[in-house]
Amino acid sequence: MHTELETAVLLDQATPQTKLFNKQPLQDKPVYTRSVKQVIKDKLDAMSTQKWELDQENAFFVGDLGEVYRQHLRWKALLPRIEPFFAVKSNPDPMVVKLLASLGIGFDCASKSEIQQVLSSGVESSRIIYANPCKQASFIRFAAQNNVARMTFDNAEELYKIKKLYPNAELLVRILTDDSKSLCQLGLKFGAPLDTVKDLLQTAxxxxxxxxxxxxxxxxxxxxxxxxxxAVVRARWAFDQGEAMGFKFNMLDVGGGFPSGDVTDGITFEKIAAVLGPAVDAMFPSDVRVIAEPGRYYVASAFTVCTHVIGRRTVVTEENETQYMYYVNDGMYGSFNCILFDHQVVHPKVLSRGGNLTFDDKNDDIAINGDERTFNSSIWGPTCDSIDCLAKEANLPVLNDGDWIYWENMGAYTICAASKFNGFKQPEVIYTNTFE
Incomplete structure (x- = not known):
């Protein structure tokens, strides 16, 4: 069996890695320098020569580290004062973490495991914020042992715990904001209401x-x-309360919630930066250090997942309309858990039909020859659970077993929360760098 070896030979036709990674080479896996389309083509071509290899048609990701870097440059251009601390929870992919570590940014960690991963990537403890307001006691001890001093709190009980386990910690009080216009309202779980801030600071x-x-x-x-x-106005009020009580506040953490690189309409990163940057400058003097916790912003648009059509079911409606149900080999219990947990709407696109590549990296449309008919279709994951539906309605040409469907913008809160329910494997990741 030589599946991995032969695939590597095909992919190695591209020169791995570029000067982007010379500062800290990413040696875990090769990083190629071809377009996402070409990397996918090479992968599928490798499969076509190995028809009898086990598992050769498993779903797979292509991670574009160049896109992660472009997002970093975009951040630095539009929010130069605010230091990004990457939210590891969004995608703890080791190559992403190593790239961002090499760029010198900080990291937002929520657990011992995330802190360990970041430290093992060569990141200094001063570049980590333990941004979980309610922490396991042993994790606080671990943070203390590794000098990860900066951490958040939003309740008095947490303060007593920190006093016992890490009395020298550097604390940020997490305040409650109006998150009613967000898809995931974290205020349901975290954040001290403003009318409790004075008492919390007095306890501290x-x-x-x-x-x-x-x-x-x-x-x-x-x-x-x-x-x-x-939220910046509320934070200024909390700053004033702290300073009136004798605290010397020198840091503001504006959190996350930033849109990903694929968002070009509605609430874009540019619109947020145009509001947030001036608000911070107006409310906080230059000696206050300002950080943020972007997660999906960095990684969502950098990952594409490719799924194999493993089955088709023809359905004829009462109106005598033909529809199709397609079954693919990744689903809600795998990379597509973002549909359930992160309120994401995913968009299927035809990648390959009958062995012919239809991926179009120019306009991202489904390639359909001439006036070929399309049908109302649904797409389902591989498990035996009926909730494992990825798209209830999709307009697709007729696909067959062995064809492929791809899904873009799948880098945030996807594979990091995937399970192996029903024994299905998590997709491998192939890396490329499209930054020039």
Whole structure:
């Protein structure tokens, strides 16, 4: 069996890695320098020569590290004052973490495991914020042992725990904001209401704890750029309370909620930056360090998943309309858990039909020859659970077993939360770098 070897030979026709990664080479896996389309083609061509190899048609990702880098440059251009601390939870892919570590940015970690991963990538403890307001005791001890001092809190019980386990920690009080216009309203779980902030700070003062600033999060998938400006005003109020009580606040954490690179209409990153940047400058002097916790912003548009059509079912409706149900080998219990947990709407596109590549990286449309008829179709994952539906309605040409469907913008809150339910494997990731 030589599937992996022969695939590598095909992919190695491209020169792996470029000067982008010379500062800290990413040696775990090769990084190629071809377009996403070409990498996918090479992968499918390798499969076609190995028809009898086991599992050779498994779903797979292509991760474009060049897109991650483009998003980084975009951030630095539009929000130069605000330092990004990548939210590892969104995609702890080791190559992504190593790339971002090499760029010198910070990291938002929520657990011992995430802290361990970031530290093992060569990141200094000062570049980590333990941004989980309610932490396991042993994890706090681990943070103390590794000098990860910066962490958040939003309740008095957490303060007593930190006093016992890490009294020298540098704390940020996480305040509640208006996240009613976000897809994931984190305020349901975290954030101190403003009318409790004074009491929390008083408790911290009595415990002789070092509170150094304020953090907030407007919710994941924020749909209103003005939510950031409103949150900055609230943070300024909390700063004033702390300073009046004798604290020397020097840090503001504006959290996450930033849209991904594929968002070009509605609430774009440009619109948020145009509101957030000036609001921070107006409310906070230059000696206050400002950080953020972007996650999906960096990675969502960088990953494409390719799924294999493993079955088709023909359905004739009462109106005598022919429809098709397609079954693919990744689903809701795998990379597409984002549909359930992250409120994402995914869009299927035909990748390959009858061995012919139809991927179009110019206009991203389904390639359909002439006036070929399309049908109302649904797409289902491979498990035996009826909720495993990826798209209830999709307008597609007739596909057959062995054809492929691809899904773009699948880099955030996807494979990181995937399970192996029903024994299905998680997709491998092939890396490329399209940055020039």
């Amino acid at each position: 003062k009595e415990l002789n704890l070092n509170v150094v600033g304020v953090s907030f999060h407007v919710g994941s998938g924020c749909l209103d750029e003005n939510s950031f400006a409103d």
